[in-house]
Amino acid sequence: MKKRLWNALLEGDVSIDAIKTLHTPAMNFKLSPNSYEQGVRFPWVLSVPATVYILEGECTCRSVDAELIVRGSEILDAEPGRYEFEVTGGTKVKLVTVYSLPPRA
Secondary structure, rough: OEEEEEHHOOOEEEEEEEEHHHHOOOEEEEEEEEEEEEOOEEEEOOOOOEEEEEEEEEEEEEEEEEEEEEEEEEEEEEEEEEEEEEOOOOOOEEEEEEEEEEOOO
């Protein structure tokens, strides 16, 4: 699990449209926008790598050996594994999770 800054990828604000420009062709990726209320906590199990773009708010992602706090305009790269996700800021979090899809036959 690692954290990156949005402005290291593109100038301007993080948005779903901007995220789409990073993941082309679109048929190779699944974009999953979500929002969670403050205080929400749940297990997160990944069978494939994922990239999570935080649009606004703050959350904490925990694995067996690490804990990262990610905020608006930051990116979380997560490998397959078990995590705990918690909205830790004072407001809800809005995010977009991106998964690579397997090649089509």
